[in-house]
Amino acid sequence: MRQVLSRLLRYARPHWGVLAVAFVGMAVVGLATGAYAYLTGPALRFLLSGGQEGFASAQRVPWLADLPREAALWGFPLVMVVVGAAKGLGYLTQFYFMGLFAQRVVKDVRRELFLRLTALSPTQLARERMGDLLSRFSSDVNAVHDAAMYTVGAYLRDSVQVVILTGVVLSLSPLLGGVMLLVIPLAALPASGLMRKVLKRTREGQTQLGNLAGQLHEGLGGLRTIQAFNGQEAELARFASHARAHEKAVVSAAWARGAVPGLMEVLAAAALAGALAYAASVRLMEPEALLSLLTAVILVYQPVKELGRVTQFAVQAGAAGERLFALLDLKHPVEDAPDAVPAPPLSRSIVLENVRFSYGERRALDGLSVELKAGQVTALVGGSGGGKSTVTSLLLRFERPQKGQYLLDGVDVDRYTAASVREQFALVTQEPLLFQGSVLDNLRYAKPDATREEVEAAAKVAHADGFIRAMPEGYDTRIGERGVTLSGGQRQRLCIARAVLARAKVLVLDEATSSLDPESEREVQAALAAVLPGRTALVIAHRLSTVVNADVLHVMEAGRVVESGTHAELLQKDGRYAALWKMQTEGPTERGAA
Known part of the structure; x- marks a missing residue:
């Protein structure tokens, strides 16, 4: 998993600038949190003594001791407001720039994944379940987003807070603070074992989610066949099997994830109880200093527990990354030699x-x-x-x-x-492939810089100009996804026109009429009779x-x-x-x- 996460971090390198700005916000949040902890004891003395006297006796905020009592009465609340405003601004900076960072990382991952999918051989893709591929593109990429958004941010922000609060704790009492903080490394060993279980179950869950998506894609694509053979019950049973396996993996991972903060809570409570009993018996500190110490310790446990909680996102990203890289690492069967020429x-x-x-x-x-x-x-x-x-x-x-x-x-x-x-080559296959958009867009797919006159000329050769002009907006008519608004013969003639427009040296017709009804076949045959003479063509x-x-x-x-x-x-x-x-x-x- 470490190697997978390391590869995922490479996508973050181009965006270090954005991450650095977010880190400034995190540092402000950490400093403001430390200031809150440090001021907790003086605030109590301030409240109990009625103002300036509390600060002077505690000697915790010396510059307030020289202020008149009236100034001290509003000065300390103002300090708290300033600290709160700084923390709020830090949070805003952190979340905005971490969101920007996560989106840019995911954009790069999706782009590379799309490029890899479109660069693979059709035979390679035929070995994969389409639903599973879509699952990798959606849920697995979303897991990378969550890791970039929450795990990276939490690791940076909470690490800063842990360092600052640990400094506050040790500055107040190295002995007592050290004892209270000892629980953090003690919890690391059982927590790591639990996270290994989370990783294993998360992998299983991602795989089962791909199976669910694959069956859904197959079911929607073969709905006529399923209903014709009354196969709904069998499909439901298969779907339920995948769903149960997914549920089992996810619930098991959730149990392990929940055990990590639970373990931290028990150990933290034990450490606090022991420290309180010890401090009460020997009176090592003044009450306000002890209160600041306890506040800082409680606050330092919170980011530590948060680090344990968000590690689940890193684990999910690791499992998702394994599936993504399994796809990204596929090589096309035909790769150019280093000295290949056009x-x-x-x-x-x-x-x-x-x-x-x-x-x-x-x-x-x-x-x-x-x-x-x-x-x-x-x-x-x-x-x-x-x-x-x-x-x-x-x-x-x-x-x-x-x-x-x-x-x-x-x-x-x-x-x-x-x-x-x-x-x-220009290829026309058995299943005519058209894209959502206008007729003109689909024909220009073969030659984006083609003039309208060139497009219309190609359509005339393919016997498609007539039915195109009869459409509501002619060549600008939108034809829906995969050309659903057209007949089979019309779709195939558009594909032939597109191939003609490409002006490739060889026209390849792979079973171009085999799936058509007799009337549509006659239409396409008439188009081919006009297209093929004098051309280099392979007709299968x-x-x-x-x-x-x-x-x-x-x-x-x-x-x-x-x-x-x-x-x-x-x-x-x-x-x-x-x-x-x-x-x-x-x-x-x-x-x-x-």
Whole structure:
């Protein structure tokens, strides 16, 4: 945990200036608290004696002894008001600047976490539960905020108060004060054992909270399926199991946290009782000095107990930090070599040569060799699980071939930066991804500096301009999160228009029509018929009817190409492609006849 907290503190380094101002406020609070303790005894003598005489006899505030009685009567209350005002100003400074410090630290953590999430491979993220990722981004980051806001502030403020009050105690009576303060180190050993238990249970609680968030995300995303199969009771039982485990961990941690101040309270009471009995038997001090001493001791125990209480935030931040750093420490499978250079624009071909790739134990590509020639439309077809989409992941550098080569114009792409290779491609996937905002914003995502004329031209090519202009505000119409206000065909045509606007060298269509209804598919097919001619394109399709006009088709099975040729050539071969074509075009008729 110490190493994790040390890493978290690195986020504080750029903001030491803000923390220093907050520390000034804490120092003022500490000094004012010490002044209160020091003045408690003289205040009692002042009250009992009726003014100046109490200060003169106690000799605790000598400068008041020279004042006339009338001046002393209002002078001491004024001193108390000034001390109180200073303490209030110190608190204001402390809380404002600690809040600013905590927010800046959390902003940096969230920014780095967001950058890491968006920089990881889609395959890496697919291994994580989305709800758990969201939990790390929310509850785990909030734990870091609480530690920055309360633990760092309390450690600084209360440490200052402990030092100042300890000085007051020892200045009044080194012997008696030392005995009373001895309880603080004595409580450290059992408290540390309890805090280890808090850390363990807090880790369990954070993990279970991620499980709860993960199930909630899955449940909301699969609500239709859950209700269709009457699975509410099973989901509730699973949710209740996670909730009980979370409750058990949190309650156990709360018990351990509560035991720390309880232990301090018992030991402090014992020390005070013993000191009082000893002081009464030997009369070591004047009553007003003893009162100041007791006040200072009571006040010094308070920040010590507070330090024990806020340590829970440090423990929670440690547990949260472990989960955050587990994500932040993930490395993308494709990292640039130190001497990598930007890739030149594609001019001849892209080649995957004898490529092998596996997801764990599952072999996705097994000696695949395929070439994408510039200016041609290349199609990959075949049944599910043949490795077609893995080809897309390799081309866009989401993954690295485990064996074999990936060549761009005859040069191994490892010589180039991954970002410059990705710039060669524009991707349209099976699930059209649009962002909350206007149509214009979504199309410009591919090219932020595109003029409106360029955007409209791309939309016309993708057969999207007509339905866009029919919308209430045309290109400025807001389409809602993920484009929920549009049909599937409209969303996909916007994605195609966005890809056209990018003007990338290679257009990749990964099952772009497979999830559409027949009418939407016809709309998208018309758009593709206008987009593809003359372009370098890779079309991955399950439905063969969508790729009959491709320049070359490769049939994939079990991670390798088993047939290649044009549509007509492959039908003439009467091989695997012909069998697939027959099944897709004649299958429904035969089943209907049966």
